[in-house]
Protein backbone atom coordinates (compact mmCIF):
# COMPACT_ATOMS: atom_id res chain seq x y z
CA UNK A 1 0.00 0.00 0.00
CA UNK A 2 1.41 3.41 -0.99
CA UNK A 3 2.18 5.78 1.86
CA UNK A 4 1.98 9.58 2.04
CA UNK A 5 5.72 9.75 2.64
CA UNK A 6 6.82 7.66 -0.33
CA UNK A 7 8.85 9.34 -3.03
CA UNK A 8 7.09 9.91 -6.38
CA UNK A 9 8.93 9.94 -9.71
CA UNK A 10 7.70 11.74 -12.83
CA UNK A 11 8.33 11.20 -16.52
CA UNK A 12 10.10 14.59 -16.65
CA UNK A 13 11.71 16.72 -13.96
CA UNK A 14 12.68 15.90 -10.40
CA UNK A 15 11.00 13.38 -8.10
CA UNK A 16 9.10 14.63 -5.07
CA UNK A 17 10.14 13.44 -1.62
CA UNK A 18 6.54 12.77 -0.55
CA UNK A 19 2.98 12.91 -1.83
CA UNK A 20 2.02 16.34 -0.47
CA UNK A 21 1.64 19.32 -2.80
CA UNK A 22 0.87 22.82 -1.64
CA UNK A 23 -2.17 23.59 -3.82
CA UNK A 24 -1.97 26.77 -5.89
CA UNK A 25 -3.36 29.49 -3.62
CA UNK A 26 -4.07 33.07 -4.62
CA UNK A 27 -2.87 35.27 -1.78
CA UNK A 28 -2.77 38.81 -3.23
CA UNK A 29 0.56 39.61 -1.59
CA UNK A 30 2.63 40.76 -4.56
CA UNK A 31 3.18 44.22 -6.03
CA UNK A 32 0.86 46.21 -8.33
CA UNK A 33 3.30 45.71 -11.24
CA UNK A 34 3.09 41.90 -10.84
CA UNK A 35 6.52 41.56 -9.25
CA UNK A 36 7.06 39.34 -6.20
CA UNK A 37 6.11 40.82 -2.84
CA UNK A 38 8.05 39.94 0.31
CA UNK A 39 4.91 38.64 2.04
CA UNK A 40 4.23 36.23 -0.85
CA UNK A 41 7.82 34.97 -0.66
CA UNK A 42 7.60 34.52 3.12
CA UNK A 43 4.29 32.61 2.98
CA UNK A 44 5.52 30.18 0.31
CA UNK A 45 8.96 29.67 1.83
CA UNK A 46 7.30 28.65 5.10
CA UNK A 47 5.18 26.01 3.30
CA UNK A 48 8.21 24.66 1.39
CA UNK A 49 9.97 24.37 4.75
CA UNK A 50 6.87 22.79 6.29
CA UNK A 51 7.42 19.57 4.40
CA UNK A 52 5.44 19.91 1.15
CA UNK A 53 7.19 17.76 -1.47
CA UNK A 54 5.90 20.14 -4.14
CA UNK A 55 5.22 23.82 -3.57
CA UNK A 56 3.00 25.48 -6.15
CA UNK A 57 2.76 29.23 -6.61
CA UNK A 58 -0.56 31.05 -6.83
CA UNK A 59 -2.19 31.38 -10.24
CA UNK A 60 0.26 33.71 -12.04
CA UNK A 61 -1.00 35.69 -15.03
CA UNK A 62 0.87 35.08 -18.27
CA UNK A 63 -0.40 38.27 -19.91
CA UNK A 64 -1.32 41.63 -18.38
CA UNK A 65 -4.79 41.14 -19.89
CA UNK A 66 -5.26 38.03 -17.73
CA UNK A 67 -4.92 39.57 -14.26
CA UNK A 68 -7.77 38.48 -12.04
CA UNK A 69 -6.71 39.73 -8.60
CA UNK A 70 -5.09 42.78 -7.03
CA UNK A 71 -1.60 41.90 -5.78
CA UNK A 72 -1.40 38.90 -8.13
CA UNK A 73 2.10 37.64 -8.84
CA UNK A 74 2.75 37.71 -12.60
CA UNK A 75 5.01 35.86 -15.01
CA UNK A 76 4.21 37.87 -18.17
CA UNK A 77 7.50 39.76 -18.61
CA UNK A 78 11.24 39.33 -18.22
CA UNK A 79 11.12 42.34 -15.86
CA UNK A 80 9.58 39.94 -13.32
CA UNK A 81 12.50 37.50 -13.50
CA UNK A 82 14.40 38.76 -10.42
CA UNK A 83 11.43 38.08 -8.13
CA UNK A 84 10.56 34.78 -9.80
CA UNK A 85 14.18 33.70 -9.39
CA UNK A 86 14.18 34.61 -5.69
CA UNK A 87 11.00 32.61 -5.22
CA UNK A 88 12.18 29.51 -7.08
CA UNK A 89 15.50 29.60 -5.20
CA UNK A 90 13.76 29.93 -1.83
CA UNK A 91 11.39 27.00 -2.48
CA UNK A 92 14.08 24.72 -3.88
CA UNK A 93 16.44 25.75 -1.10
CA UNK A 94 13.94 24.20 1.33
CA UNK A 95 14.12 20.90 -0.55
CA UNK A 96 10.70 21.27 -2.20
CA UNK A 97 9.96 20.95 -5.92
CA UNK A 98 9.06 24.43 -7.23
CA UNK A 99 6.07 24.60 -9.57
CA UNK A 100 4.65 27.79 -11.11
CA UNK A 101 0.93 27.88 -11.93
CA UNK A 102 0.24 29.56 -15.29
CA UNK A 103 -3.04 31.45 -15.48
CA UNK A 104 -5.10 33.82 -17.57
CA UNK A 105 -8.36 35.04 -16.05
CA UNK A 106 -10.23 35.18 -19.38
CA UNK A 107 -13.67 36.75 -18.98
CA UNK A 108 -13.11 37.01 -15.23
CA UNK A 109 -10.05 39.22 -15.53
CA UNK A 110 -10.60 42.40 -13.57
CA UNK A 111 -11.16 45.30 -15.99
CA UNK A 112 -10.29 47.85 -13.29
CA UNK A 113 -6.83 46.23 -13.01
CA UNK A 114 -6.17 45.44 -16.66
CA UNK A 115 -7.53 48.76 -18.02
CA UNK A 116 -9.40 47.09 -20.86
CA UNK A 117 -12.41 44.92 -21.57
CA UNK A 118 -11.69 41.28 -20.56
CA UNK A 119 -11.20 38.84 -23.44
CA UNK A 120 -12.37 35.23 -23.72
CA UNK A 121 -13.26 32.60 -26.35
CA UNK A 122 -16.84 33.86 -26.97
CA UNK A 123 -18.56 37.04 -25.85
CA UNK A 124 -19.64 36.93 -22.20
CA UNK A 125 -22.29 39.53 -21.51
CA UNK A 126 -22.40 38.80 -17.77
CA UNK A 127 -18.74 39.81 -17.36
CA UNK A 128 -18.70 42.41 -20.14
CA UNK A 129 -16.04 40.37 -21.94
CA UNK A 130 -15.51 40.23 -25.68
CA UNK A 131 -14.57 37.41 -28.04
CA UNK A 132 -10.88 37.05 -28.83
CA UNK A 133 -9.76 37.45 -32.42
CA UNK A 134 -7.85 34.47 -33.82
CA UNK A 135 -4.65 36.55 -33.65
CA UNK A 136 -5.33 37.11 -29.94
CA UNK A 137 -5.85 33.40 -29.39
CA UNK A 138 -2.47 32.70 -30.98
CA UNK A 139 -0.85 35.46 -28.92
CA UNK A 140 -2.25 33.90 -25.78
CA UNK A 141 -0.94 30.44 -26.65
CA UNK A 142 2.47 31.98 -27.21
CA UNK A 143 2.25 33.93 -23.93
CA UNK A 144 1.61 30.72 -21.94
CA UNK A 145 4.58 28.98 -23.58
CA UNK A 146 6.87 32.02 -23.15
CA UNK A 147 5.82 32.25 -19.49
CA UNK A 148 6.79 28.60 -18.97
CA UNK A 149 10.19 29.27 -20.54
CA UNK A 150 10.57 32.30 -18.27
CA UNK A 151 9.74 30.22 -15.20
CA UNK A 152 12.31 27.67 -16.29
CA UNK A 153 14.92 30.43 -16.61
CA UNK A 154 13.95 31.62 -13.13
CA UNK A 155 14.80 28.16 -11.79
CA UNK A 156 11.37 26.57 -11.36
CA UNK A 157 11.33 22.79 -11.73
CA UNK A 158 8.16 22.99 -13.76
CA UNK A 159 4.79 24.58 -14.37
CA UNK A 160 1.14 23.70 -13.97
CA UNK A 161 -1.27 24.96 -16.61
CA UNK A 162 -4.42 26.26 -14.89
CA UNK A 163 -7.17 24.63 -16.92
CA UNK A 164 -9.76 24.72 -14.11
CA UNK A 165 -12.35 26.95 -12.42
CA UNK A 166 -13.73 28.77 -15.46
CA UNK A 167 -10.62 30.80 -16.35
CA UNK A 168 -9.33 31.18 -19.91
CA UNK A 169 -8.09 27.62 -20.60
CA UNK A 170 -11.25 26.16 -19.02
CA UNK A 171 -13.37 28.63 -21.00
CA UNK A 172 -11.93 27.17 -24.19
CA UNK A 173 -12.71 23.62 -22.99
CA UNK A 174 -16.31 24.29 -22.06
CA UNK A 175 -19.04 24.25 -24.75
CA UNK A 176 -20.98 26.79 -22.69
CA UNK A 177 -18.25 29.45 -22.86
CA UNK A 178 -16.61 28.42 -26.15
CA UNK A 179 -19.11 28.83 -29.00
CA UNK A 180 -16.47 29.60 -31.62
CA UNK A 181 -16.92 28.32 -35.13
CA UNK A 182 -13.24 28.54 -36.16
CA UNK A 183 -10.51 25.98 -35.37
CA UNK A 184 -10.59 26.80 -31.66
CA UNK A 185 -14.20 25.76 -31.06
CA UNK A 186 -16.83 23.15 -31.94
CA UNK A 187 -15.94 19.50 -31.33
CA UNK A 188 -14.34 18.40 -28.06
CA UNK A 189 -10.98 18.09 -29.84
CA UNK A 190 -11.24 21.62 -31.22
CA UNK A 191 -12.18 23.03 -27.81
CA UNK A 192 -9.14 21.20 -26.40
CA UNK A 193 -6.88 22.67 -29.08
CA UNK A 194 -5.95 25.77 -27.04
CA UNK A 195 -4.81 23.62 -24.10
CA UNK A 196 -3.06 21.06 -26.30
CA UNK A 197 -1.11 23.68 -28.29
CA UNK A 198 0.15 25.17 -25.04
CA UNK A 199 1.06 21.72 -23.69
CA UNK A 200 2.90 20.81 -26.91
CA UNK A 201 4.73 24.14 -27.02
CA UNK A 202 5.85 23.93 -23.40
CA UNK A 203 7.10 20.37 -23.78
CA UNK A 204 9.06 21.13 -26.96
CA UNK A 205 10.50 24.47 -25.81
CA UNK A 206 11.18 23.70 -22.13
CA UNK A 207 12.77 20.32 -22.73
CA UNK A 208 12.64 16.84 -21.28
CA UNK A 209 13.82 17.69 -17.77
CA UNK A 210 10.96 20.12 -17.05
CA UNK A 211 7.85 19.08 -15.11
CA UNK A 212 4.56 19.90 -16.83
CA UNK A 213 1.26 19.55 -15.03
CA UNK A 214 -2.31 20.49 -15.94
CA UNK A 215 -5.14 21.31 -13.54
CA UNK A 216 -8.71 20.48 -14.55
CA UNK A 217 -12.05 20.76 -12.76
CA UNK A 218 -14.97 18.54 -13.82
CA UNK A 219 -17.89 20.65 -12.60
CA UNK A 220 -19.42 24.12 -13.08
CA UNK A 221 -18.63 26.63 -15.84
CA UNK A 222 -20.17 24.27 -18.38
CA UNK A 223 -17.73 21.46 -17.57
CA UNK A 224 -19.12 17.97 -17.04
CA UNK A 225 -17.43 14.80 -15.81
CA UNK A 226 -17.95 12.95 -19.11
CA UNK A 227 -15.97 15.57 -21.01
CA UNK A 228 -13.36 16.06 -18.26
CA UNK A 229 -12.63 12.34 -18.60
CA UNK A 230 -12.01 12.81 -22.33
CA UNK A 231 -9.75 15.85 -21.78
CA UNK A 232 -7.87 13.76 -19.22
CA UNK A 233 -7.38 11.02 -21.84
CA UNK A 234 -6.13 13.51 -24.46
CA UNK A 235 -3.52 14.76 -22.00
CA UNK A 236 -2.44 11.25 -20.98
CA UNK A 237 -2.21 10.10 -24.60
CA UNK A 238 -0.04 13.10 -25.52
CA UNK A 239 2.67 11.68 -23.19
CA UNK A 240 3.74 15.28 -22.61
CA UNK A 241 2.16 15.80 -19.20
CA UNK A 242 3.63 14.56 -15.92
CA UNK A 243 0.69 15.10 -13.61
CA UNK A 244 -2.99 15.98 -13.89
CA UNK A 245 -4.36 17.69 -10.82
CA UNK A 246 -8.11 17.21 -10.49
CA UNK A 247 -9.59 20.10 -8.56
CA UNK A 248 -12.67 18.39 -7.09
CA UNK A 249 -13.42 20.80 -4.18
CA UNK A 250 -14.56 17.72 -2.24
CA UNK A 251 -12.57 14.65 -3.16
CA UNK A 252 -14.95 12.00 -1.77
CA UNK A 253 -18.17 13.65 -2.93
CA UNK A 254 -20.46 11.68 -5.21
CA UNK A 255 -20.88 12.66 -8.83
CA UNK A 256 -24.14 14.33 -9.85
CA UNK A 257 -23.78 13.34 -13.48
CA UNK A 258 -26.26 10.74 -14.68
CA UNK A 259 -23.51 8.76 -16.30
CA UNK A 260 -21.46 8.46 -13.11
CA UNK A 261 -24.36 8.62 -10.67
CA UNK A 262 -23.40 7.32 -7.24
CA UNK A 263 -19.67 7.15 -8.00
CA UNK A 264 -17.28 9.22 -5.92
CA UNK A 265 -15.51 11.95 -7.92
CA UNK A 266 -12.10 10.57 -6.93
CA UNK A 267 -12.98 7.08 -8.24
CA UNK A 268 -13.96 8.40 -11.66
CA UNK A 269 -10.41 9.65 -12.15
CA UNK A 270 -8.39 7.00 -10.32
CA UNK A 271 -10.10 4.38 -12.53
CA UNK A 272 -8.82 5.97 -15.75
CA UNK A 273 -5.78 4.78 -17.66
CA UNK A 274 -2.99 7.23 -16.88
CA UNK A 275 0.20 5.70 -18.33
CA UNK A 276 3.24 7.55 -16.97
CA UNK A 277 1.11 10.51 -15.95
CA UNK A 278 0.51 10.96 -12.21
CA UNK A 279 -2.84 11.90 -10.70
CA UNK A 280 -3.23 14.51 -8.01
CA UNK A 281 -6.51 15.37 -6.27
CA UNK A 282 -7.61 18.41 -4.26
CA UNK A 283 -10.64 19.16 -2.13
CA UNK A 284 -11.35 19.10 1.57
CA UNK A 285 -8.35 17.03 2.59
CA UNK A 286 -8.19 18.49 6.07
CA UNK A 287 -6.47 15.74 8.05
CA UNK A 288 -3.91 12.97 7.71
CA UNK A 289 -6.51 10.21 7.58
CA UNK A 290 -8.34 11.72 4.59
CA UNK A 291 -5.07 12.44 2.78
CA UNK A 292 -4.09 8.77 3.20
CA UNK A 293 -7.62 7.71 2.15
CA UNK A 294 -7.15 9.61 -1.14
CA UNK A 295 -3.86 7.79 -1.75
CA UNK A 296 -5.53 4.47 -0.82
CA UNK A 297 -8.23 5.25 -3.40
CA UNK A 298 -5.51 5.39 -6.05
CA UNK A 299 -4.35 9.03 -6.28
CA UNK A 300 -0.58 9.50 -6.55
CA UNK A 301 -0.42 12.89 -4.87
CA UNK A 302 -2.67 15.06 -2.68
CA UNK A 303 -2.93 18.84 -3.12
CA UNK A 304 -3.64 20.62 0.14
CA UNK A 305 -5.28 24.06 0.24
CA UNK A 306 -6.96 25.32 3.41
CA UNK A 307 -5.12 22.92 5.73
CA UNK A 308 -1.87 24.40 4.42
CA UNK A 309 -3.09 27.92 5.07
CA UNK A 310 -4.01 27.02 8.65
CA UNK A 311 -0.91 24.86 9.27
CA UNK A 312 2.25 25.73 7.33
CA UNK A 313 3.83 22.39 8.32
CA UNK A 314 0.81 20.14 7.68
CA UNK A 315 2.98 17.36 6.11
CA UNK A 316 5.44 17.39 9.01
CA UNK A 317 2.55 17.25 11.47
CA UNK A 318 1.01 14.29 9.64
CA UNK A 319 4.34 12.53 9.66
CA UNK A 320 4.48 12.93 13.45
CA UNK A 321 0.82 11.96 13.89
CA UNK A 322 -1.05 10.26 11.00
CA UNK A 323 -4.39 11.43 12.48
CA UNK A 324 -3.36 15.10 12.60
CA UNK A 325 -6.23 17.54 11.80
CA UNK A 326 -5.95 21.11 10.50
CA UNK A 327 -6.79 23.90 12.96
CA UNK A 328 -10.46 24.43 13.70
CA UNK A 329 -11.98 27.44 11.95
CA UNK A 330 -12.52 30.32 12.50
CA UNK A 331 -8.81 30.86 13.07
CA UNK A 332 -7.75 33.94 15.05
CA UNK A 333 -5.90 36.60 13.05
CA UNK A 334 -2.88 36.38 15.34
CA UNK A 335 -2.54 32.68 14.61
CA UNK A 336 -2.78 33.28 10.86
CA UNK A 337 -0.05 35.92 11.15
CA UNK A 338 2.13 33.42 13.01
CA UNK A 339 1.40 30.93 10.21
CA UNK A 340 3.00 33.39 7.77
CA UNK A 341 -0.05 35.13 6.26
CA UNK A 342 0.33 38.85 5.59
CA UNK A 343 -2.49 41.36 6.00
CA UNK A 344 -3.63 41.27 2.35
CA UNK A 345 -3.95 37.50 2.45
CA UNK A 346 -5.83 37.58 5.76
CA UNK A 347 -8.27 40.10 4.26
CA UNK A 348 -8.77 37.82 1.25
CA UNK A 349 -9.36 34.83 3.54
CA UNK A 350 -12.24 36.76 5.13
CA UNK A 351 -14.11 36.16 1.85
CA UNK A 352 -13.81 32.39 2.47
CA UNK A 353 -16.69 31.67 4.77
CA UNK A 354 -15.85 31.19 8.47
CA UNK A 355 -12.11 30.83 7.94
CA UNK A 356 -10.91 33.95 9.77
CA UNK A 357 -11.82 34.70 13.38
CA UNK A 358 -11.14 37.77 15.51
Ligand SMILES: Cc1cc2nc3c(=O)[nH]c(=O)nc-3n(C[C@H](O)[C@H](O)[C@H](O)COP(=O)(O)O)c2cc1C
Nearest residue numbers: 023024025026058059247282283284285304305306
Ligand atom coordinates in the same frame (compact mmCIF):
# COMPACT_ATOMS: atom_id res chain seq x y z
C1 LIG B 1 -7.65 31.24 -0.72
C2 LIG B 1 -7.67 30.32 -1.89
C3 LIG B 1 -7.04 30.66 -3.05
C4 LIG B 1 -7.04 29.78 -4.15
N1 LIG B 1 -6.33 30.11 -5.27
C5 LIG B 1 -6.22 29.22 -6.28
C6 LIG B 1 -5.35 29.48 -7.38
O1 LIG B 1 -4.65 30.50 -7.44
N2 LIG B 1 -5.31 28.55 -8.36
C7 LIG B 1 -6.04 27.39 -8.32
O2 LIG B 1 -5.96 26.56 -9.24
N3 LIG B 1 -6.86 27.12 -7.27
C8 LIG B 1 -6.92 27.99 -6.26
N4 LIG B 1 -7.68 27.68 -5.15
C9 LIG B 1 -8.24 26.31 -5.01
C10 LIG B 1 -7.24 25.43 -4.22
O3 LIG B 1 -6.05 25.22 -4.93
C11 LIG B 1 -7.84 24.08 -3.80
O4 LIG B 1 -8.08 23.31 -4.95
C12 LIG B 1 -9.14 24.24 -3.03
O5 LIG B 1 -8.96 25.17 -1.98
C13 LIG B 1 -9.64 22.92 -2.45
O6 LIG B 1 -8.68 22.39 -1.55
P1 LIG B 1 -8.89 22.51 0.05
O7 LIG B 1 -10.25 21.99 0.32
O8 LIG B 1 -7.75 21.67 0.58
O9 LIG B 1 -8.76 23.96 0.40
C14 LIG B 1 -7.72 28.56 -4.07
C15 LIG B 1 -8.39 28.22 -2.88
C16 LIG B 1 -8.36 29.07 -1.79
C17 LIG B 1 -9.01 28.65 -0.50
